[in-house]
Amino acid sequence: MNIFRFLGDLSHLASIFILIHKIQTTRSCRGISFKTQAVYVAVFVTRYLDLFTTFVSVYNTSMKIFFIASSCYILYLMKVRFRPTNDPSIDTFRVEYLVGPCAVLALIFNYGYSVTEVLWSLSIFLESVAILPQLFMLQRTGEAETITTHYLAALGAYRALYIPNWIYRYFSEGYVDPISVTAGLVQTGLYLDFFYVYFTKVLQGQKFELPA
């Protein structure tokens, strides 16, 4: 563990709390892509199958359980508790275009041909593009509630902070995980446009609005 990864994990944790807080205080999941959230459930469930086989630390195990549980809870909030506020008609990104290619990539690039390793690889690739339905929705509506942008910024910062973690691990342990690094770079890259608007508008106190 190093400071970058720890801050990344905290940022990830914060993003989930911000999202749940937004849904509960506004009593609405308006502006949140159900598809992105559903993909996250798939990401966490497929990645953390190692909960049954590998024990790393209490920290590691609790975080994994928290990410699975909280992502399922968010789906519950969206599909049951605040269902009327969820508008599928603007959440139109075709998720199958993400899952298909990621499944192919996972079959080609993995660290061993076992069910858990291929699913782990799939989860890494899927996570890197999971935000696309959400960003697509943002693009379509052209604006977002400020709290939603804080959620996205924290979520984007999580993988961005893993990049210095990987550099650090390379120099301190000689450890390289090419699958995670490649996917992590792609994932962070997808946020660059968003980060630009977030830093130049939202953090200056303006509303998040995309140019028409």
Place this chain on the structure above:
Amino acid sequence: EEVPGHHDEL
């Protein structure tokens, strides 16, 4: 037993 790197990252 050594834990492979990708199991300790989240």
